[in-house]
Amino acid sequence: MLAIDWGNGLQNAWDDTVRFIPQLLLFLVILLVGYxxxxxxxxxxxxxxxxxxxxRAIERSGFRQRLTGSNIEPSDxxxxxxxxxxxxxxxxxxFGVFGDNPVSDMLNDVIxxxxxxxxxxxxxxxxxxxxxxxxxIIDASIGGLSYGTAVANGAAxxxxxxGVFAALDQLRIAPAIVQGLFYAALAIVVGVTVxxxxxxxxxxxxxxxxxxxxxxxxxAERIRSxxxxxxxxxxxxxxxxLDTDRSQDTQTEDTQTY
Numbered sequence: 001m002l003a004i005d006w007g008n009g010l011q012n013a014w015d016d017t018v019r020f021i022p023q024l025l026l027f028l029v030i031l032l033v034g035y036x037x038x039x040x041x042x043x044x045x046x047x048x049x050x051x052x053x054x055x056r057a058i059e060r061s062g063f064r065q066r067l068t069g070s071n072i073e074p075s076d077x078x079x080x081x082x083x084x085x086x087x088x089x090x091x092x093x094x095f096g097v098f099g100d101n102p103v104s105d106m107l108n109d110v111i112x113x114x115x116x117x118x119x120x121x122x123x124x125x126x127x128x129x130x131x132x133x134x135x136x137i138i139d140a141s142i143g144g145l146s147y148g149t150a151v152a153n154g155a156a157x158x159x160x161x162x163g164v165f166a167a168l169d170q171l172r173i174a175p176a177i178v179q180g181l182f183y184a185a186l187a188i189v190v191g192v193t194v195x196x197x198x199x200x201x202x203x204x205x206x207x208x209x210x211x212x213x214x215x216x217x218x219x220a221e222r223i224r225s226x227x228x229x230x231x232x233x234x235x236x237x238x239x240x241x242l243d244t245d246r247s248q249d250t251q252t253e254d255t256q257t258y
Contacts, residue, residue: 027094034090038083046079054078085114120167127163131156
């Protein structure tokens with residue numbers, strides 16, 4: 001039978017414990033100090049975003065309505081994202097005290113993926129902002145026409161869809177499926193157009209186009225008439241106001257003469 005060396009085993013266990021305790025204390029100190037620093041940075045970022053009008057910009061772009069109907073401010077969401085992104089860096093440094101370990105490897109992968117999430121969010125915000133601006137411009141230009149609102153909403157939806165596909169591609173979520181769906185959507189649009197034009201749809205499209213132009217002419221004439229009428233009403237009110245002022249001045253002069 002082999003003898004068990006209890007002395008060396010206990011000594012090795014004690015040595016491991018002595019080496020581990022300072023590492024554990026350093027881990028806790030890094031975690032606590034890092035948490036406090038990250039908390040302060042996230043709070044400062046939240047205040048700065050509110051001061052520069054970030055919430056108003058997001059509201060104007062329509063991005064918040066597409067995400068959720070809650071009352072959470074966009075600046076609060078961004079500050080929380082900043083907090084957790086920086087806290088992941090703190091965790092990476094803290095677990096690095098113990099040397100190579102699976103947790104550090106996982107944190108490295110997560111941190112390396114964070115820029116993709118940030119770029120995807122920026123792409124969505126820009127796409128929705130552009131979509132909202134295009135909808136407002138088109139609605140202001142031809143909103144008075146019967147089909148103006150539909151054209152404005154269609155353009156905004158098309159831009160938003162392109163932005164969503166671009167964000168998904170940036171996140172690398174099933175890239176083959178995302179690209180396939182995007183190309184399929186383009187193929188559907190092109191295919192419908194080709195079939196409509198080449199498959200005996202030229203005459204119907206020409207007829208509809210002529211009807212559309214006729215409606216545009218009618219609507220344009222109506223808008224011009226309304227504009228002319230509004231201009232005449234404004235001039236009439238200005239003349240009436242001028243006559244009233246003259247009458248008051250005449251009465252004042254007569255009173256002073258008397």
